[in-house]
Every structure is written in C-alpha cells, then in structure tokens.
Amino acid sequence: MNKSDRSVTIKDIAREAGVSISTVSFAFNGTAPVAQETKDRIFEVIKRLNYQPNSAARGLVTRKTNNICLFTPHPASDFFSFGGNSVFSHLLQGIGEVLDQKDYNLLISWDNIGHKAKTPKLIKLMRERAMDGVLICLPNQDSSVIEELSEHHFPVVIIGSNGLKNQVNSVDVDNYDIAFRNAQHMLQLGHTRIAFISPGPLEFLVCEDRLEGYRDALEEAGIRFREEYVFIGDEKERSGYNAAAAFMALKEPPTAIVSGRDVQGVGVIEYGREHGVSIPGDVALISFENSELAEKYGITSVTTDLYEIGKEGAKLLHKLLTRKKDRGAQNIVIPSELIIRASCGTKPTT
Amino acid sequence: MNKSDRSVTIKDIAREAGVSISTVSFAFNGTAPVAQETKDRIFEVIKRLNYQPNSAARGLVTRKTNNICLFTPHPASDFFSFGGNSVFSHLLQGIGEVLDQKDYNLLISWDNIGHKAKTPKLIKLMRERAMDGVLICLPNQDSSVIEELSEHHFPVVIIGSNGLKNQVNSVDVDNYDIAFRNAQHMLQLGHTRIAFISPGPLEFLVCEDRLEGYRDALEEAGIRFREEYVFIGDEKERSGYNAAAAFMALKEPPTAIVSGRDVQGVGVIEYGREHGVSIPGDVALISFENSELAEKYGITSVTTDLYEIGKEGAKLLHKLLTRKKDRGAQNIVIPSELIIRASCGTKPTT
DNA sequence: TATGCCATAAAAAACGTTTTTATTAAATTT
DNA sequence: AAATTTAATAAAAACGTTTTTTATGGCATA
Numbered sequence: 001m002n003k004s005d006r007s008v009t010i011k012d013i014a015r016e017a018g019v020s021i022s023t024v025s026f027a028f029n030g031t032a033p034v035a036q037e038t039k040d041r042i043f044e045v046i047k048r049l050n051y052q053p054n055s056a057a058r059g060l061v062t063r064k065t066n067n068i069c070l071f072t073p074h075p076a077s078d079f080f081s082f083g084g085n086s087v088f089s090h091l092l093q094g095i096g097e098v099l100d101q102k103d104y105n106l107l108i109s110w111d112n113i114g115h116k117a118k119t120p121k122l123i124k125l126m127r128e129r130a131m132d133g134v135l136i137c138l139p140n141q142d143s144s145v146i147e148e149l150s151e152h153h154f155p156v157v158i159i160g161s162n163g164l165k166n167q168v169n170s171v172d173v174d175n176y177d178i179a180f181r182n183a184q185h186m187l188q189l190g191h192t193r194i195a196f197i198s199p200g201p202l203e204f205l206v207c208e209d210r211l212e213g214y215r216d217a218l219e220e221a222g223i224r225f226r227e228e229y230v231f232i233g234d235e236k237e238r239s240g241y242n243a244a245a246a247f248m249a250l251k252e253p254p255t256a257i258v259s260g261r262d263v264q265g266v267g268v269i270e271y272g273r274e275h276g277v278s279i280p281g282d283v284a285l286i287s288f289e290n291s292e293l294a295e296k297y298g299i300t301s302v303t304t305d306l307y308e309i310g311k312e313g314a315k316l317l318h319k320l321l322t323r324k325k326d327r328g329a330q331n332i333v334i335p336s337e338l339i340i341r342a343s344c345g346t347k348p349t350t
Numbered sequence: 351m352n353k354s355d356r357s358v359t360i361k362d363i364a365r366e367a368g369v370s371i372s373t374v375s376f377a378f379n380g381t382a383p384v385a386q387e388t389k390d391r392i393f394e395v396i397k398r399l400n401y402q403p404n405s406a407a408r409g410l411v412t413r414k415t416n417n418i419c420l421f422t423p424h425p426a427s428d429f430f431s432f433g434g435n436s437v438f439s440h441l442l443q444g445i446g447e448v449l450d451q452k453d454y455n456l457l458i459s460w461d462n463i464g465h466k467a468k469t470p471k472l473i474k475l476m477r478e479r480a481m482d483g484v485l486i487c488l489p490n491q492d493s494s495v496i497e498e499l500s501e502h503h504f505p506v507v508i509i510g511s512n513g514l515k516n517q518v519n520s521v522d523v524d525n526y527d528i529a530f531r532n533a534q535h536m537l538q539l540g541h542t543r544i545a546f547i548s549p550g551p552l553e554f555l556v557c558e559d560r561l562e563g564y565r566d567a568l569e570e571a572g573i574r575f576r577e578e579y580v581f582i583g584d585e586k587e588r589s590g591y592n593a594a595a596a597f598m599a600l601k602e603p604p605t606a607i608v609s610g611r612d613v614q615g616v617g618v619i620e621y622g623r624e625h626g627v628s629i630p631g632d633v634a635l636i637s638f639e640n641s642e643l644a645e646k647y648g649i650t651s652v653t654t655d656l657y658e659i660g661k662e663g664a665k666l667l668h669k670l671l672t673r674k675k676d677r678g679a680q681n682i683v684i685p686s687e688l689i690i691r692a693s694c695g696t697k698p699t700t
Numbered sequence: 701t702a703t704g705c706c707a708t709a710a711a712a713a714a715c716g717t718t719t720t721t722a723t724t725a726a727a728t729t730t
Numbered sequence: 731a732a733a734t735t736t737a738a739t740a741a742a743a744a745c746g747t748t749t750t751t752t753a754t755g756g757c758a759t760a
Binding site for chain 2: 007050052053054055056057059060065066067074075076080088089090092093096100105106107108109110121124125127128129130
C-alpha cells in the first residue's frame, strides 16, 4: 500500500532525519549518546516510516540470530505419548514461556528417536549459524551429536539424562533418587519382595540410574537383589503387562512393583484386572511420571514436571548465551514429589 | 579443536583453492559454469575445511531465511485439547514433514486464543524479515493480523476458516458441507427433530458455516428451523452437557443432536448417563472431529484430519514461496469422512 | 589482420546493519 | 591562553555472502 514495496532501511531514516546512519543506529539501540533533540527527530522518522531493522543484516555483524532450536523425539512418539496423550505441549509451554520473555524465537526439529536420522540437519543449522543455541532431548544412548556440538563450543542444554553429564549443561529430575525413594517407600510399607520395571534398555542412562536407585535402596535395607525381579520393558503399556505376567509366574512373586513409567503401571493394572490380581491387595504399585494416567488409574507416582524442566532448560540456555565467562557445565535438578494414591496400599500382603 | 575458533568463510576457500570468491560461490551453488578442474579443486578444499555458508550473510543478499513460522493457539489450549489430550502434535507432524523435506526450518509461536496478545511479535518477525512465510491458525474472529500481513504481501496460509476467505490462501475441511451431511444423515435415519450444538460463538466462521450447513439441510428436507434447537456452546465438555440439559428440558425435545465437537458429544453422553437418557436410544448423536474421544465413546463423527491439513498447508506455503507469479488466493479443502459408530443409532425414536 | 565471440574467471557492487575510527566544536583543565 | 578532555556526530570498515560487471585469452570468423 505504501509508495514502494521495498522495505525501509536505516539509510532512509538517516536521510529523512538528516543524520548519518551510525547516529540512527546509536539512537535506536541506545549504544552511544545522542543529543535529545536529534534522538527525538530520529524516533519521529522511525515511527512515521515504520522502520524495523533487518534481522539478517543485524545478525551478520552481531553474530546472533535470536533463534534457539529445540531438538526432540517426534512430538507424537511414544516418548511423549501415552494412551493417545502427548505431554510434548507441557515441555513446549515451559520452554516457550521463558524464551518468549527473553525475546528468543523457538525453532523445532525432531528426530526419529534412536535412529539419528535428522542429526545432520541439526549440525548443519548450527554450522551455518542459523541459531544461537540448542535444547536437546535425546533419550537414547547416542551422544555423538552432543559431543560434536559441544566440541565446537556450541551452546547446548540437555533435557534429560545423558552419559556426558558434568561435561555438558543439563536439566533433569534425579532419576536415581526417585527410584531410591520409590523403593524405600515400598520398604517402609513393609515389603521385601520388590520388583522393578525398567522403562527401556539399560543403555539409556535414565534406566540405568533408576535401576541403580532401586538396587541401592534394597541394599541399604539389607535385602537381596534378585535378577528375576527386574524386567526390562519399553515405553509402551504392553511392556508393563508383560512384566506383571513375568513376575506373577515366579514361584515367589513380588508383593510390590516399582514401575518405570505410568503407562507401564497401567499395563500392570490391566494384567491384574484380567488375571484377578488385586492392586494394591496382592501387589502394591508405585511409578514414575505422574501423568494424567496416574491420576486416572489411581497410581502412586512421582512427578516429572516437564513444564518446569522446559522452563529451567530455557533459562539455563539463555544464561549460556548471555554470560561471557564459561563457568563449567551446570546440571540442574528439578525436584520431584511423591503423589500417594491407592495403588501402593498401606500394608503389604504377606 | 581446530587451529582457530573463527569459522571458515568463503574467503578461506577462495584463498586455499587459488580462485576468487565469486568462483567459489558459482561452483558451490552451481549458479555459473566453472571448469571441471577448478570445481574439483574447490570442492576438495570445501570438504577439507568443512565449509558451511553463513546463513545470515546469505540471507542478507538472497532475502530468504528458510524459516517459516507456525502461529497457533497455545498447544495446551482447549482448542487443541480434549480430555487432557492434545492434537497439536498431529498438526505439527504434517507441517514438519513437508517443511523438512523442502529444507525449511519450523519456528513456532503461539497466541492466547482470542486475546491477540502476541500478535505484535508475529508482525515484528515478519517485518524484520526473520521468516519467509507464516502458517496461521487463529480460530477466532479477529482477522486484523492476517489483513496486516497480506497487505504487506507477506506469504500467509491460513489453517482453518477465516472471514477473508478467497482473499487469502487457506486450508481447511469444508465445515458447511460436513454439517450439511451430518444433519442429512440424521434426516435419512428418519429424524425430524434435530438439534445443533455450536462449538463456539457464531462470530467464528467455523461455527457460522456449520450452523448454516445444518440449517440448509433441514430446509432442503422441508423441516422447520427451530431457534430452541440451537445451543451456542464453547470448546469445553461442559457446554455439551449444558446443551443436552437445555434440549431435554424442552417440551418437545429433539431426537437427534448434531454436536459441534467430539468433546461436546462426550458432554451429551455424560448428561445422558446421569439423567437416564439413552444414546442413541432416546437421542441420536453425531459429531465433528473424530478424535480419540469419538473412538472411545463410540460417537459417530466426521474426520478432521489435522495431519493432512498441516501437510497441505505447508505445501501451499512452499508453493507461494517458490512461485514467481501471483495467482490469486487458493482455498484448499481437505476431504472428510463420516465414521459411523454406535451413537447415531439406525432408527429414530418417535 | 582486425573483429567479434566464447569460456572462464576475477573484480566490484550490493545486501543492511553494527562497530570502530575520525572529526569538530565546545567545555574544561592547566 | 594553550592544551586537553568531552560530547556529538560523521565517515569508514566490517560482517560473509550473492550477483552483476569487467577482464582475459584463445579461437573462429570476416
């Protein structure tokens, strides 16, 4: 609608206001003192011509894009989903909230979990300087991407656990501690035959951490660790079902189960319903995640606040981007809370 | 790890290969003929030095960023959610899939639905040329943003309906037609007292379209339109419940209900359960959306394929960005399918 | 033998900023 | 009163590309 379609540049402002372009830049960004009178004139023109600096030109010299990238498993993948439900938006909300406030743009890109399919794209984005930093959520064991990124001193924050802990910034709940306390809770209720369902293969650090927490709690209580009380599941409901089946088939079945994910807990419950195993009557159940599922099925569970994790992750990344001095890797731990529901009962069966 | 931390530029390549920077650019991008021998030498150096052009510098001259922005209601908002479930990821998946293939980056930004809170940010992003185009999903009546964007000839594709149809590109299901056929389906089953629940205020075009489709179907069948058979609900389950309550309180209650959203259909069912109204026994129910809820509650519903909508939207935007000639606004219609379930019954009550 | 053409490549301009350096006049210090 | 600092501004350099223009030989054509 305006005279021309060419967008207005700093040159136009300078000409119209009768000053040099540097003065315009100084005034606009407040980076150098400019006489009030001149400043007023410049801002009048800026407003009148509706000037907005070109981000590419600016980025070329400042070496900033104000874009940050979130790299995750697919939003609809099993990692984020359970019962058709996706918690991806929780994570997104936390990240978006702080990024928005700090005036960063959020770019998202996803991976086929464990297949490192798109990884090269992330590397490319970083190498062509298309983003200032990246939040990575890669719940698999592969840390080569992360290594490559931090090797180039590229600002990275890991969402979740990773083998490179203490070398690279991260935000997560304390999986070891949660598992430890989950097992402890069962012990306190008097259980001694406590089983554990891993939410994935032990190569995943999350799983290893949880198993270890579980194991240490038993050890502390002087209870023998039994191989047959550990079931390596996956992120799907079925694995909880299968775990229950396996445990119940033992000559000496456990009286309590520490489930790796709520969705597995649901599997356990389903098994119970189908086979007349009462929960918590015959087997007490405690889980991780505290999703809507836990609420719905009355499963005692420990919160994994993805909203908070996203928020803290974004904050940390922002710190990385604005701080000049490198002060080593930070590992933020988001506190978890045990939400007691019916599934854990109050007394063990004997 | 390399000698210096400064990233390698086209100058480095030129020097190392003993040619001018323009020649490197020509060879790299294939934009002008370069002798094979020279080309080989250049690519060897590019590979050896691991060169990746700087996107800001490139964007400055090409006026492209390869970023496109998705602007939607909040991913966890009622618009995308029902029963704690979010379909946002479906939309995201469709968009991401094609954008990724075309080598665009996806930037996301959201709005508090109807409060046009962040709108200025979108405008700013566009004016500073931080993105090449935008996919907008704004299910409210406010079209000022869209007007502003297209006024500046900024490439925009609307996801969903909008008052500016035919002036601006869009992708949506045919709400009028769906409602028409939904009502018709009820008519074919012999119903004559058919009520309608709007999923929102009639200022929203989606709602107006649906109401109109419903009304026209009745009219075509020679059935009188009754004001009291229309309930203006909102995006929440409760509004379906309230609608059912209102309808059932009439001296002559409807025998069929066309629900605006699955979640409202659930509200109707809940009402029925609590008040002993059998569905489809006493009232037949048909809905829009075909979400997991419809499946779960056995509600006959018409598909709204957000995955497909996202895909087509992204494709259309890409076309806009690559075509030189403007060929008017395109309005893509994604086909819908009626999924028959128990809720609509086969015979009307009389 | 000049003339034009072609293939290749170099040089230069442009993109729109920020940042560094230079200039000028006024104010302050010595 | 001269020297120095300060405030305000202008000029120029830099950022790293793409794109346009110019140059250079060789080769065919007139």
